[in-house]
Amino acid sequence: MRRLTEELQARGLEADLVTIPLIERERFDLIRSALAWRSLDLTEVGNRKVDAVIATRFPSYAVKHPNKVVWIIHQYRQAYDQFGTPWSDFTSSAEDRRTRETIAAIDRLGLSEARRIFANSKTVAARLARHNGIASEPLYHPPPLVGRYRTGPFGDYALTVGRLDGWKRPDLPLRALAHAPEARLVVVGRGPEEERLKRLARDLGVESRVRWVSRAGEEALLDLYAGARIVVVAPQGEDLGYVPLEAFLSGKPVLTTDDAGGPLEFVIDGETGFVVPPRPDALGAALSRAWEREDALAALGHRGRERASRLSWDETIGRLLSAAGLSLP
Amino acid sequence: MSADPEALRRLARESGRHLGELGVRPEDSRWIREHAETIASLTRRARSPGFLVYLRRLALTAARKAR
Numbered sequence: 001m002r003r004l005t006e007e008l009q010a011r012g013l014e015a016d017l018v019t020i021p022l023i024e025r026e027r028f029d030l031i032r033s034a035l036a037w038r039s040l041d042l043t044e045v046g047n048r049k050v051d052a053v054i055a056t057r058f059p060s061y062a063v064k065h066p067n068k069v070v071w072i073i074h075q076y077r078q079a080y081d082q083f084g085t086p087w088s089d090f091t092s093s094a095e096d097r098r099t100r101e102t103i104a105a106i107d108r109l110g111l112s113e114a115r116r117i118f119a120n121s122k123t124v125a126a127r128l129a130r131h132n133g134i135a136s137e138p139l140y141h142p143p144p145l146v147g148r149y150r151t152g153p154f155g156d157y158a159l160t161v162g163r164l165d166g167w168k169r170p171d172l173p174l175r176a177l178a179h180a181p182e183a184r185l186v187v188v189g190r191g192p193e194e195e196r197l198k199r200l201a202r203d204l205g206v207e208s209r210v211r212w213v214s215r216a217g218e219e220a221l222l223d224l225y226a227g228a229r230i231v232v233v234a235p236q237g238e239d240l241g242y243v244p245l246e247a248f249l250s251g252k253p254v255l256t257t258d259d260a261g262g263p264l265e266f267v268i269d270g271e272t273g274f275v276v277p278p279r280p281d282a283l284g285a286a287l288s289r290a291w292e293r294e295d296a297l298a299a300l301g302h303r304g305r306e307r308a309s310r311l312s313w314d315e316t317i318g319r320l321l322s323a324a325g326l327s328l329p
Numbered sequence: 330m331s332a333d334p335e336a337l338r339r340l341a342r343e344s345g346r347h348l349g350e351l352g353v354r355p356e357d358s359r360w361i362r363e364h365a366e367t368i369a370s371l372t373r374r375a376r377s378p379g380f381l382v383y384l385r386r387l388a389l390t391a392a393r394k395a396r
Contacts, residue, residue: 028360031353035364038347062351098357105352 001056001073003144007313012329018042020060027099030076034059034106041065052324058103061110069323070114071139072124074239079103080131081237087167107132116323121240121262138265139319142311143242143249145218151251151305152226154294157184157211158255158287159228161221161243162235164191171197172234172257172283177206179284182291185232186224190214225250230290230297236278237261245311248272248304253297255286272304334372338387341368345388349395361389 001017008015020036023029041064042050055061057074078088079100090096111117111134118139119125125136143149160173170193177185187197187210194214201207216224225231231247233256240262244254248266254273256263269275274289276282290297321327344364353360365385372380 028363031348031351031360032364032367034351035344035347038351039344095359098354102352102357109350109352 034062037062059106068114069116071118073120076103122265123262124239140311141316143245149249150226154229155227157186158230158232159186160232161188164189164193168235173232174201175280176283178204179281180287183287184209186211188213188216228252230255233263245308248308251301251305253300341384341387342391345391346395349392355393
């Protein structure tokens with residue numbers, strides 16, 4: 001949200017970013033964090049009226065302000081759709097049940113006070129409707145380095161970018177390599193799964209075709225996108241995901257799965273990329289096609305680029321300000 | 330220096346009300362106790378069981394009213 005603040009400031013608005021860390025050592029910490037936000041009345045700061053607040057993450061939307069717009073970027077998914085999966089540590093204990101109920105109450109309170117509610121994707125809006133019974137409007141925004149992505153010739157590697165965390169399914173592109181003997185993979189990211197994934201690559205016999213990039217600076221990342229053959233997006237139930245948009249703005253098609261969530265709002269099978277079942281053989285077959293049909297990749301990437309280029313901060317900020325009854329100076 | 334007891338009482342009432350708004354119920358006694366302990370930690374009387382019980386009661390009453 002630093003970027004949103006900067007974009008508002010660049011348009012002549014006085015905007016400040018307010019953050020409070022979300023502490024998660026024990027369950028009550030979540031409630032404490034919500035209480036910290038609730039205790040903040042941002043109607044006035046330093047004897048100056050604050051015209052509006054835009055809240056984006058759990059539990060910041062518990063903040064008090066008469067002109068509050070919520071743009072949901074992050075809900076506490078462990079209490080909702082991730083409950084009962086390996087990605088949530090909530091159990092069926094009494095305290096966990098009460099914590100989940102209270103998280104839902106915090107969401108209800110914070111969102112019911114909002115003048116208008118946006119979600120950062122259709123996927124997030126649908127989840128909000130399903131779990132909280134709250135309607136919201138999808139509102140996209142461009143990826144972080146918009147204006148700097150560049151195209152380049154199709155290289156000899158598929159690219160995957162993201163935290164190496166279990167729920168992001170970083171093993172899937174590696175397993176796909178075993179079914180696509182001509183393909184190579186560059187993995188950008190780090191996380192708790194890194195060592196396990198490196199062992200997996202050895203066990204699968206694909207180690208020599210994988211390059212690991214734990215940290216990539218902005219320029220290095222732009223180069224990697226520009227030189228990729230295709231970008232693989234493997235997470236399940238992603239909110240939105242910047243990676244497909246970054247790939248498209250670099251002129252590259254995206255290979256993703258039919259349970260990817262947000263990426264499917266942009267990745268259309270045969271139009272801007274490939275959408276396959278979340279199985280290594282299916283991803284591997286798509287990778288092989290990408291290696292055989294370079295001519296088709298350009299057309300897919302081009303259409304993706306057209307689509308992603310329509311996203312702009314002008315549009316996003318215009319809608320947020322209009323929802324708050326404000327306009328640009 | 331220690332926090333003004335009246336300020337702490339006000340804090341207990343206000344934050345108790347906020348907890349109630351956020352969905353915390355009177356039966357969430359451990360959470361309310363922990364919260365009262367946080368407020369009590371602002372004063373030298375933090376270790377006084379009587380003061381802690383008093384703050385807890387203020388927060389609890391406020392939370393109940395907020396629901």
